[in-house]
Amino acid sequence: GFRTFAAWALTAFVLTTLDTANRLARFAWTELFDWLKPRAPTAHSLLTNRWVASALAVIVGALMAYPKIENPLKPGTFIYAYSIVWPAFAGTNQLLAALALLTTTLWVYAILRVRGAVSALMVVPALFLWVTVTAALMLWLIYVVPYLPVLYIAGAGTIVAISVVLDFLLIGLFVRGLMQARRA
Structure with missing residues (x-):
């Protein structure tokens, strides 16, 4: 019924929002290290790897979102x-x-x-x-x-x-x- 539809709609919204936020954070992170490419290509390759950059975005987001505050x-x-x-x-x-x-x-x-x-x-x-x-x-x-x-x-x-x-x-x-x- 309606509750199932609403739950699916909310889930889709949250997932697309998180996906977009993660992608934008990953792109911003990789652009921060463009200067490193000519100086240290291996370090640049590691830091701008899409899996590493995505993991860092998720970790930083979780650290900001999940602490309990008053x-x-x-x-x-x-x-x-x-x-x-x-x-x-x-x-x-x-x-x-x-x-x-x-x-x-x-x-x-x-x-x-x-x-x-x-x-x-x-x-x-x-x-x-x-x-x-x-x-x-x-x-x-x-x-x-x-x-x-x-x-x-x-x-x-x-x-x-x-x-x-x-x-x-x-x-x-x-x-x-x-x-x-x-x-x-």
């Missing part, structure tokens, strides 16, 4: 770190989706010159997604980040804070683009 929402209790990092990742991922939808909306409005109810069909969901995601990330920054261990504040907290700042700059550009398109 639950910032319930002091005195402990949770796995991925419970904190996952909402930051998911929120910034949804923020990218909101910005992509806003960009598409601006393109439809400014370039294709679609107006009226049809343009509202794009603007309303885009702004709704932007508002909800931005609010959620700001609440995460205000209520969760101050209680995290320093390493998580420096990592996830900083990345989300920078994302929110860029988010506001980009919504400003979106509004400016709409105003310019309206005048044109």
Whole structure:
């Protein structure tokens, strides 16, 4: 039934997310050692081997995700770190989706010159997604980040804070683009 389908869908999502994260980490790791290739080809070959690089990505990810840290929402209790990092990742991922939808909306409005109810069909969901995601990330920054261990504040907290700042700059550009398109 539905529960089986939902479980399979969630499993597929988690596996594809982990696969993508592992591949990106592996590619980043191998690029870090490009300078080593002319100087020490054997060391370069070992460090950039796809199995070694993948194993290192998995190990580093597990070390970051599985330590138990104090639950910032319930002091005195402990949770796995991925419970904190996952909402930051998911929120910034949804923020990218909101910005992509806003960009598409601006393109439809400014370039294709679609107006009226049809343009509202794009603007309303885009702004709704932007508002909800931005609010959620700001609440995460205000209520969760101050209680995290320093390493998580420096990592996830900083990345989300920078994302929110860029988010506001980009919504400003979106509004400016709409105003310019309206005048044109």
